[in-house]
Amino acid sequence: MLPDPQADVQEFRETARAWLAQNLERRSGQEERSARGLTHRTIEDIATQRALQKRVYEAGFAGITWPVEYGGQGLTADHEAAFLDESEPYAMPDMGIAGVVTIKVCAEVILRHASEEFKRRHLPKMLSGEEIWVEFFSDSAAGSDLAGVVTTAVRDGDDWILNGEKVWSSGAYYADFGLCLARTNWDVAKHKGLTWFAVATTQAGVTVEPLREITGDIEFCRETFDDARIPDSERIGEEGSGWQVAQTALRFEREASSGSLTTGTKIPRPGPLAPDLVELARRAGRSDDSHARQLIAKAHADDFASRALGERLSRMMAAGHPAGGALISYVKLARGIVEPVHAKAAIEIGGAAAVTWPQGDRLGATFALDYLNSRVTAIAGGTNEIQRNTLGERVLGLPREPNVEQQLTFRESQDRARGLSKGQG
Amino acid sequence: MTSDFPVWLAPEEREPAEAIAGLAGSSPLDRARAVGDGHGGLDRAFIRSAGAAGRYGCIAGEETIARACIAAEQWGRMVAPEPWIETNVVIETLSRAGPAPGHAVIVASLLEGRELASWASNNLPGWWGSGEGVRVEADAVAGGFVLNGETGAVPHADSVDWILLAAMDGGSFSHFLLPTGTAGVSFEPRECLDLTRPSQTVRLDQVRLGAAALIGARGSAPAEIARQVQVAIPLALSQSIGAMRAVTEGAIAHARSRIAFGRPIGSFQAVKHMLVDASLGIEMSAALRDAAARAVDEAQDDAAEIVSMAKAFVARTGIDVAHVAWQVLGGMAYMWENDFHLYLRRLTADAAFLGSEAWHNEHVVALHERSL
Numbered sequence: 001m002l003p004d005p006q007a008d009v010q011e012f013r014e015t016a017r018a019w020l021a022q023n024l025e026r027r028s029g030q031e032e033r034s035a036r037g038l039t040h041r042t043i044e045d046i047a048t049q050r051a052l053q054k055r056v057y058e059a060g061f062a063g064i065t066w067p068v069e070y071g072g073q074g075l076t077a078d079h080e081a082a083f084l085d086e087s088e089p090y091a092m093p094d095m096g097i098a099g100v101v102t103i104k105v106c107a108e109v110i111l112r113h114a115s116e117e118f119k120r121r122h123l124p125k126m127l128s129g130e131e132i133w134v135e136f137f138s139d140s141a142a143g144s145d146l147a148g149v150v151t152t153a154v155r156d157g158d159d160w161i162l163n164g165e166k167v168w169s170s171g172a173y174y175a176d177f178g179l180c181l182a183r184t185n186w187d188v189a190k191h192k193g194l195t196w197f198a199v200a201t202t203q204a205g206v207t208v209e210p211l212r213e214i215t216g217d218i219e220f221c222r223e224t225f226d227d228a229r230i231p232d233s234e235r236i237g238e239e240g241s242g243w244q245v246a247q248t249a250l251r252f253e254r255e256a257s258s259g260s261l262t263t264g265t266k267i268p269r270p271g272p273l274a275p276d277l278v279e280l281a282r283r284a285g286r287s288d289d290s291h292a293r294q295l296i297a298k299a300h301a302d303d304f305a306s307r308a309l310g311e312r313l314s315r316m317m318a319a320g321h322p323a324g325g326a327l328i329s330y331v332k333l334a335r336g337i338v339e340p341v342h343a344k345a346a347i348e349i350g351g352a353a354a355v356t357w358p359q360g361d362r363l364g365a366t367f368a369l370d371y372l373n374s375r376v377t378a379i380a381g382g383t384n385e386i387q388r389n390t391l392g393e394r395v396l397g398l399p400r401e402p403n404v405e406q407q408l409t410f411r412e413s414q415d416r417a418r419g420l421s422k423g424q425g
Numbered sequence: 426m427t428s429d430f431p432v433w434l435a436p437e438e439r440e441p442a443e444a445i446a447g448l449a450g451s452s453p454l455d456r457a458r459a460v461g462d463g464h465g466g467l468d469r470a471f472i473r474s475a476g477a478a479g480r481y482g483c484i485a486g487e488e489t490i491a492r493a494c495i496a497a498e499q500w501g502r503m504v505a506p507e508p509w510i511e512t513n514v515v516i517e518t519l520s521r522a523g524p525a526p527g528h529a530v531i532v533a534s535l536l537e538g539r540e541l542a543s544w545a546s547n548n549l550p551g552w553w554g555s556g557e558g559v560r561v562e563a564d565a566v567a568g569g570f571v572l573n574g575e576t577g578a579v580p581h582a583d584s585v586d587w588i589l590l591a592a593m594d595g596g597s598f599s600h601f602l603l604p605t606g607t608a609g610v611s612f613e614p615r616e617c618l619d620l621t622r623p624s625q626t627v628r629l630d631q632v633r634l635g636a637a638a639l640i641g642a643r644g645s646a647p648a649e650i651a652r653q654v655q656v657a658i659p660l661a662l663s664q665s666i667g668a669m670r671a672v673t674e675g676a677i678a679h680a681r682s683r684i685a686f687g688r689p690i691g692s693f694q695a696v697k698h699m700l701v702d703a704s705l706g707i708e709m710s711a712a713l714r715d716a717a718a719r720a721v722d723e724a725q726d727d728a729a730e731i732v733s734m735a736k737a738f739v740a741r742t743g744i745d746v747a748h749v750a751w752q753v754l755g756g757m758a759y760m761w762e763n764d765f766h767l768y769l770r771r772l773t774a775d776a777a778f779l780g781s782e783a784w785h786n787e788h789v790v791a792l793h794e795r796s797l
Binding site for chain 1: 433435436677680681688689691692693694696697698700701702704705708709710711712713715716719725727730731734735737738783785786787789790793
């Protein structure tokens with residue numbers, strides 16, 4: 001029952017509504033949590049979700065705005081919005097963060113930089129749930145300095161030989177492919193010697209090791225490449241073009257997270273008073289304690305200010321502010337600052353009640369997990385310090401730091417930095 | 426890409442902002458410097474010209490608080506040494522009090538800048554626990570009232586024509602508009618951290634006022650004050666934000682041009698990151714101010730809460746932003762000739778006026794408890 005591509009949005013909406021009602025379950029309640037997290041997604045769970053995604057795909061509701069030749073429906077953004085609207089109450093296929101990255105980041109990079117043959121080979125399978133993709137982006141040795149990766153691919157005939165180590169790749173243990181940024185030339189400047197490859201997670205020479213995070217969750221992974229042989233047909237973009245391609249990935253990463261960073265034109269309202277802090281104050285018998293009340297009010301205002309900032313910046317960008325999308329960094333920085341403050345206030349208000357709670361007490365566990373997660377925004381996707389550099393230089397017009405690598409090849413730069421570590425200056 | 430971020434204005438903000446900047450001419454701090462140096466009082470001629478251009482009185486007719494906030498930012502940029510907020514609060518109060526005889530004349534005069542008013546905002550029953558409370562008593566007598574007592578600090582009290590104050594009237598509080606030239610009114614000078622907002626204690630000794638001095642009904646002051654607070658705070662925050670922008674621009678310009686250790690100091694992350702945090706504080710303040718002005722204009726049921734959240738946030742942030750500029754300017758900031766101290770003094774006093782951060786924080790929590 002493929003919908004007619006020419007059908008109007010309303011007809012599409014009704015088709016979707018009927019199909020959803022017959023084929024999907026409604027969303028259920030909340031999951032149990034403990035401070036050890038343990039919300040590990042099993043391969044079996046992901047397989048169930050892949051099967052569900054396949055049904056959505058076959059019914060014509062995946063890749064609604066994508067080109068037909070790559071498995072999409074070739075419809076408008078209005079059709080997609082109608083489907084999102086209709087599917088909201090349902091438990092849609094959930095392949096975790098890697099499922100989001102597959103569509104919102106990897107597919108966008110492939111659409112813009114891969115060969116036609118590559119696109120036809122992979123994109124339909126990405127839509128159908130058959131292929132889950134992640135980014136092999138940060139090296140263990142290169143986080144904020146993304147272009148400083150030392151994972152290296154060396155040309156060998158029609159192949160490349162890949163060695164090195166990637167980390168913080170979310171969901172890689174259940175993914176099929178990684179988009180891997182590797183150094184292909186050490187004897188040019190840092191940003192000029194990089195190239196992207198598609199690497200199958202199951203191929204020889206590739207080891208994917210799920211890592212337990214501080215919450216106890218197992219989500220991100222470490223990948224080790226030990227003479228992994230990658231055909232040149234799996235290269236994405238030209239040799240040496242890795243940094244340009246990386247800009248596409250970074251842009252779509254930002255867009256994927258910007259939905260949560262701005263509220264668009266929706267007018268934010270304060271809502272309930274910091275419910276976690278109010279509950280912790282109650283548990284600690286400090287509901288009338290003026291210090292606790294000050295902390296609660298401050299966290300409440302900070303939270304509202306961060307949301308109001310998203311709305312204000314959306315308006316400024318729409319009105320043509322010259323700094324444009326760079327302004328989004330303000331919202332990320334705001335949250336990167338206020339979330340840890342809020343988390344520390346929870347510990348201060350709750351005292352013992354914040355650090356120990358009866359077994360099976362879901363709220364107590366949630367508060368502890370929130371504390372352990374409180375620096376995610378401050379660190380992931382560009383630390384507070386990286387946001388401050390971006391804003392300082394691109395919005396306030398402050399001068400850049402002197403670039404000590406500018407005149408050097410990457411190899412020379414690494415040698416120089418090692419000398420500095422040893423105190424040779 | 427670089428941009429003049431702190432001075433960027435949305436298209437709808439440009440006309441009112443540029444009009445007010447234009448009034449002040451090429452040396453917008455002259456009035457503040459004169460008052461700060463003790464060389465001058467209120468510049469009546471300037472206020473009259475602003476009023477004649479329709480730019481002094483803002484809150485009348487169809488004008489929204491949100492739009493008046495655009496003007497308020499510009500007054501704040503020049504550390505305006507005039508009772509602009511107070512005059513507009515009085516205009517709004519009188520306009521709303523209904524067509525009492527004589528009020529329309531006063532409103533017109535205030536709108537046009539021919540007369541000025543202040544507001545005894547440190548003595549509001551129930552607000553920001555001034556500790557001083559309301560220490561003015563009104564006794565009804567034939568044909569009017571007799572007022573006795575004294576106020577706390579009232580900005581520009583000895584230089585304005587009218588002062589709006591709350592007085593104990595039997596078991597409740599009533600509002601009076603006091604003509605400052607009335608017999609029995611005297612002013613006790615005070616010293617002020619904010620040199621551009623000279624304030625005095627007002628003493629009332631057997632001050633006889635006609636019935637027309639009563640604003641609204643007897644006993645109506647508490648309800649009126651809740652509204653005055655919601656008008657005054659978004660305007661006051663906007664003045665603070667204007668001052669925060671101006672002082673941060675100065676610090677950014679300094680960080681771009683000052684060379685130390687062979688490079689502009691703004692290239693050092695320790696300096697750059699402080700300035701970014703200041704600019705973030707300004708934008709979060711502006712976002713809360715926008716939300717507060719909108720909530721008041723649209724009579725949202727959470728308006729009182731949003732206004733208090735905004736005041737608490739801006740009180741803290743205004744001082745933080747001033748201190749960032751202070752640190753970036755370094756020894757330069759310590760020179761009187763550098764106008765930095767005018768902003769520091771203003772922003773610090775702004776934090777205390779109309780309720781401190783702590784008072785508004787407690788108010789927000791109490792509002793939620795009341796709604797439970």
